[in-house]
Amino acid sequence: MTSTLKLALTGFFVFLLTLSAASTAHEIRPAIIDLTLEEDGAYRIDIQTSVETYLAGIGPEVTDTNDAPQADEYDRYRAMSAQELTPVFKEFVPELINGIRFQADGIDLNLPEPSLALTNEPDLELARDAVITFTGTLPVGSSSLAWQWDEQYGGSALRVTSASGEEIYTEYLQPGTAAGPFDITGAVKQSGFSIFANYIVIGFEHILPKGLDHILFVVGLFLLSSKLKPLLWQVSSFTLAHTVTLALGMLGIVTIPAAVVEPLIALSIVYVCVENLWSRNLSKWRPAVIFGFGLLHGLGFASVLTEIGLSPNHFITGLIGFNVGVELGQLTVIALCFLAVGVWFRNKDWYRSYITNPASIAIALVAGWWVFERTVYGV
Known part of the structure; x- marks a missing residue:
């Protein structure tokens, strides 16, 4: 074989092994954002995600935490108990809120300080999910909402439902992409085509x-x-x-x-x-x-x-x-x-x-x- 061919084949095998190695460690998954609207105008936002990636400053350009320059810092947070991590998260909250835009009828809403719940104990071999929860009240008569968070927090799946579980809106969001404004009164339904295209992605x-x-x-x-x-x-x-x-x-x-x-x-x-x-x-x-x-x-x-x-x-x-x-x-x-x-x-x-x-x-x-x-x- 020629040297050019050997180089091409070597590149092909390196590509396969790179893919393989990347899937054995800590994959960063998109956040799941559940926005629940109550009849009295109250709302609840539950964000299921890996909060340690935010604390360590790992952005969406990284698919595996082991490949990030902040890998050691991420592992340090991962090793913390819920009691140890909570005050670190509270220091991060202003930055998190600053990276979120939540609007009702085009007007920015001030998000309250969220709570943090961790779903399992520290284990560096497994990803640990956290749930960040915001609760508040929409302005009286709000008819539409919009949501966007900073690109550094990565992709997310947004699901908006009523208190009874009725679906209002759903969309998979690329990093930094805004959702809405979408109607919350029931007068305008989300189109089937937009959902079809979204699930193709x-x-x-x-x-x-x-x-x-x-x-x-x-x-x-x-x-x-x-x-x-x-x-x-x-x-x-x-x-x-x-x-x-x-x-x-x-x-x-x-x-x-x-x-x-x-x-x-x-x-x-x-x-x-x-x-x-x-x-x-x-x-x-x-x-x-x-x-x-x-x-x-x-x-x-x-x-x-x-x-x-x-x-x-x-x-x-x-x-x-x-x-x-x-x-x-x-x-x-x-x-x-x-x-x-x-x-x-x-x-x-x-x-x-x-x-x-x-x-x-x-x-x-x-x-x-x-x-x-x-x-x-x-x-």
């Missing part, structure tokens, strides 16, 4: 850049054969399966704990890559096996949507939008694989020896570690 982002285990699974499918027909058979089988369990999981018909699903998802990656080593062509049973693995991945997708919450009034719209986003993400991964190695080298005699086998071994080893990690330490 959520689905796509769950693959790229956040779904690193799903990315490596799709890469594993690509590695068996860079020819389009066998790849389409596998992807179609996978798509059909995860569509089924995504719907069943969201409807509550099938529920399996993440502690079971996530190690099995990692194990599915190991299987696909090991089979790549001893199978040169698409076997008769491989689409069926991929279908079974797709069922597992669908349950993983469902856990993401369950956490963010689907719009009850637009359940089907949101479900389809999320699934479309997932598919677009998977197709993008395949396209990138073709651009990286498939277009240039797929017809070479050495393609299997220098690309399929080494890449499959690397991914299988990393996924094997995930099986161990997710089984021993949990997810």
